Amino acid sequence: MDRTTELSLIREIIGLSEQNSPYLDDQIAHSPISRYASPERFEREQALIFRRKPVVAAQSSELEGPNSFLARSFLGLPLLLTRDAEGAVHAFLNVCRHRGAKLEHSESGCKRVFTCPYHAWSFSNSGDLRSVPHEATGFPDLPRPERGLRRLPCAEAQGFIWIIANPDAADMPDIDTWLCGLEQDFRWMDLSGHRIAEIETVEIKANWKVLIEGGLEAYHFRIAHKDTIAPYFPDNLLTYRQFGPHIRAVLPRRSMPDLRQSKPENWDIRRDANLLYLVTPNVQMLAQQDHVMLFHFEPLAVDLTRIRMATMVPRSSPDTAEMRQHWAKNQKITVTALMEDFVLGEDIQSGFASRGNPSHLFGRFEGALNRFNLTVEEMLAT
Ligand code: FES
Ligand SMILES: [Fe+2]
The missing domain is CATH 2.102.10.10 (Rieske [2Fe-2S] iron-sulphur domain)
Incomplete structure (x- = not known):
């Protein structure tokens, strides 16, 4: 991310905060539940996405x-x-x-x-x-x-x-080309200079897309994460951009709107926001202040997903007992919040069989979920 982009994203968040609104898509969207519950559909995703794309x-x-x-x-x-x-x-x-x-x-x-x-x-x-x-x-x-x-x-x-x-x-294919611009952010974060400090694997009884969707909006923070991370984030404030099939979302912390009172030369997006990257189809990353959380998705069945959750830290960070403790604590905090999402994902998946809800609704501030699903549809159509 170059400095101009960093400043313009911070200005955008300050502006959205002043209007008391997240970034809005033009309209709401419907997502049929067959996308998440049909074994035939799952097989097509395996063949046309997971066995075909990097x-x-x-x-x-x-x-x-x-x-x-x-x-x-x-x-x-x-x-x-x-x-x-x-x-x-x-x-x-x-x-x-x-x-x-x-x-x-x-x-x-x-x-x-x-x-x-x-x-x-x-x-x-x-x-x-x-x-x-x-x-x-x-x-x-x-x-x-x-x-x-x-x-x-x-x-x-x-x-x-x-x-x-x-x-x-x-x-x-060339991976930088496949990343459609996100590679600039990954170089800016020096992802090649990171190592895994903590890792754990879980299997969640939900479709992989339900779980990815859970990371693409901030609408649920105040409610679903009320006992964990909600106090650190403003209610439902997020902006996102697409990079080809991938997405970058900015999740500001409560401190970001206050930056309007300080000089832009002192602004630092990673200090006052988390950056969420979706590298379609199987990786989400959450860039925090001094490390990057990795969520690696492996669909095992239409209703079962293996997720490897890791704390990636700069190789330059000292491998001392104190730092190991620091990263272990960080992993625990993030995984606790993520498990709140994953339990909800299992609930959602278990409701599909009732067929009470023919489609899900994505509100205008849940546009990233719709964009992700449209990308998946495009990949299945080609
Ligand atoms: S050497 Fe015979 S199966 Fe491998
Ligand atoms: Fe969440």
């Missing part, structure tokens, strides 16, 4: 150092992420190319070579088939280059490891 598979520091690896199920795929000796990142299916045994069972570690537990075929961490016991007798003329690990398109950019979750996909 998705964040991991934060870069989860794959720390040469020859590190991560093995995890992700979007229904057994995924093996590796960093080779030169530091380049690769994504493979964690499936042996002999007869399909799971190649690596540890969730993470450090290895140059992966050896299959079934018949000991081995593969380098850049995917090449390295050795085959009794190859000369059993597999004469084995075309080794064709039997390397199945590769997924993969790139490391802006502090994340991105994949296309489909081994038949063409190459990965």
Whole structure:
């Protein structure tokens, strides 16, 4: 974010506060509940969005150092992420190319070579088939280059490891281009210079879009978060912009409207607001004063979503006991507030079966939810 944008966003919030109004879309919108409750629709989202578009598979520091690896199920795929000796990142299916045994069972570690537990075929961490016991007798003329690990398109950019979750996909697009301008904000925050200090995983019985929607408006703060974060935020004050399929929202703290009394050269948006980024389809980030919260969504079923919630902190921040305590406390506060949203998400999902509500309504100050859904519709139509 350049300084001109930062100042204009702060001025916009001050102006909205003076008018006692959030940013308003032109009209209310309807969102049919089939978007959130239809298994057929979920399958189409998997095929046309999650298996087709760049998705964040991991934060870069989860794959720390040469020859590190991560093995995890992700979007229904057994995924093996590796960093080779030169530091380049690769994504493979964690499936042996002999007869399909799971190649690596540890969730993470450090290895140059992966050896299959079934018949000991081995593969380098850049995917090449390295050795085959009794190859000369059993597999004469084995075309080794064709039997390397199945590769997924993969790139490391802006502090994340991105994949296309489909081994038949063409190459990965340029991630900065995919971010449609948000990459400037990510560079401004130095996301590549962040590491994960705290992380936890939850599974929530709700559709992934219900949960993402919960982070895109401030209408609910005063009520749903009355015992946690509500006192820190003005009621229902937010502005947002789209960046291609992605969204940035500004969630001012109570202190931001008071900036009208101070000189703009002293303004600092991260001191007086949280910035919410939606990187469609599977990441939300909340940039706070000295760190960035990461919410990583993995739809498991139409009504079940795995969410990894992490506190990302600058690598320059000292890794002392005091700071670890500070980040742990921060993680706890944010997760407590988020769980208030997720419990509401489960309530919403459980109501779909009653069919009492054919569609949801997005008010004019909930326009970001509508924009997000329109983006999803566009992706399903292409
Ligand atoms: S299945 Fe892996 S070596 Fe046979
Ligand atoms: Fe919330």
